[in-house]
Amino acid sequence: MNAPAPGGSTASAPPRRAGRNLPQAMGVGFALGGVLVLSLFVRREAYVVLVVAATVYGSIEMARAFRSRHLQVPVLPVAAGALAMVPGAYVGGGATLAVAYALTVFAILAWRFVTPSGDAGSPLVTPGIRDVAAAVFTVTYVPLLASFTLLMLREPQGAWRVLLFVVLVVASDIGGFAAGVAFGRHPMAPSVSPKKSWEGLAGSFAAGAVLGALCLPLMLDGSWWGGALLGLAAVAIATLGDLSESMLKRDLGIKDMGDLLPGHGGVMDRLDSLLPAAPVVHLLLVVLVGS
Template identity: 45%
Template sequence: MSTESPADGAHPSGASTAVPSKAGRNLPAAIAVGVGLGALVVASLIFVPKVWFGIVAAAIAIATWEVASRLREGDILVPRIPLLLGGQATIWLGWPFGTTGVLAGFTGTVIACFVWRLLDQGLGAAPRNYLRDAAITVFVAAWLPLLASFGTLMVTREGGSDWVFVLMIGVVCSDVGGYTAGVLFGRHPMVPAISPKKSWEGLGGSLVFAIIGSVATVTLILDANPAIGVLLGVVLVVTGTLGDLIESQVKRDLGIKDMGTLLPGHGGIMDRLDSLLPSAFVTWLVLTALL
């Protein structure tokens, strides 16, 4: 989850007037929002697991709008309407049809976006960045609804809520460990050109916390081999860090700090999903393969 400073010359979209912490966040606001979102997730998974579909679908709709709007500000014309509708189809079709429904929703979204962008620029007009815009549209469709669908697919199986808990606790442990170690011990930047606040010490903290958290959840919640927890913890740190860096690179390309302003201390919804999205896929993959 992102904690970087804005790029040189970038406008601080949605920047808070509060003094940020050393890691670049308005910490009290970030904690309050994080606790509130966590309580919503826990309550839904315990009492009405299928509500998880609605929560994820709503989050992805908002995140898609944020990303598409930021891209359009950078003169990249991704078609928002078919992306929004197709993203919902990608997620919801996973409920009755599993991975087949997800694949059908994603493929239909891509085709609809290709046609929409073609008609949007006019059939009689000379092509203007069609290939670039179409390629970035596919990137957004895969980045958001496709990856998110693996988080919802978990609750369609028996005991699937437990899988989501394992995912969320592992990602939170990684984020908390990286934040704590980075603030206390961070001296050596990992990728300063992309995310100046990330350090190798923070990565080490993420590994320690994520492995401990994943071993605990895999053992206590899933009653499975602790070795699976070790593997999952390492993979979650790798995918979570890469997911964070991917969004950071996108934002630096666009010259912005945050994708949105909805969540005080965090930015937009997408700024909270950057590490969760690829982590949802790898958690589903590891647990499906090993359990």
């Protein structure tokens, strides 16, 4: 039991460390990072293929997760949407991405029109509407948000933009983990993610601001203060993304989205922070360093 704090109250217990194999997770993380850097700087088309593969597999993981709550996400139109949106964003830019996304949503609706209804549900929210909502959420959350990294890649010094984006989100994870383990005492959202602490969040913000201030001038000739602001914004959105997926997994009654990546879980367990931060970082980089 915790010793009573002054005044008779019980001191907050520090959040426990995640039950992961840390050396294994680090090894997989370094391997993924190496593949990412090679795809960005050796052959950009390889990065497009990498994002397509990640979004298709991530969408399949989401469909499996929703199935645990009897929601049927149509994998075929969602995967086809990823195959259209990701390369479309790289080849044709934002306009092509918007058209591909709209066509994907219509394909999901068409699929539901020709598919027999599932179990009877609420008269106000039919099973078909729930299935469509889950599918549109999946295609928005995974391939649409991931496609913003391809919009970054199209910009001048695009490979460096994408690398900076990844560095800032990874810095958020590492800074938060290190500070949380060393100093974490006050849980930030115990009902959603009990292991996250306010001290860990402070570590994330510190790591993001410092790396942003260092990396934006070095990578893209931007200002140090712009880099610090970029790092803070990336950390804020990445943290919200992480907490949002934790809430989703808690509601679905699952621990991880999958088990493809040893020490990490599924693909979506690695993309949860990256996806929401991608459009924010893209837009801020356009403001800070131009397009």
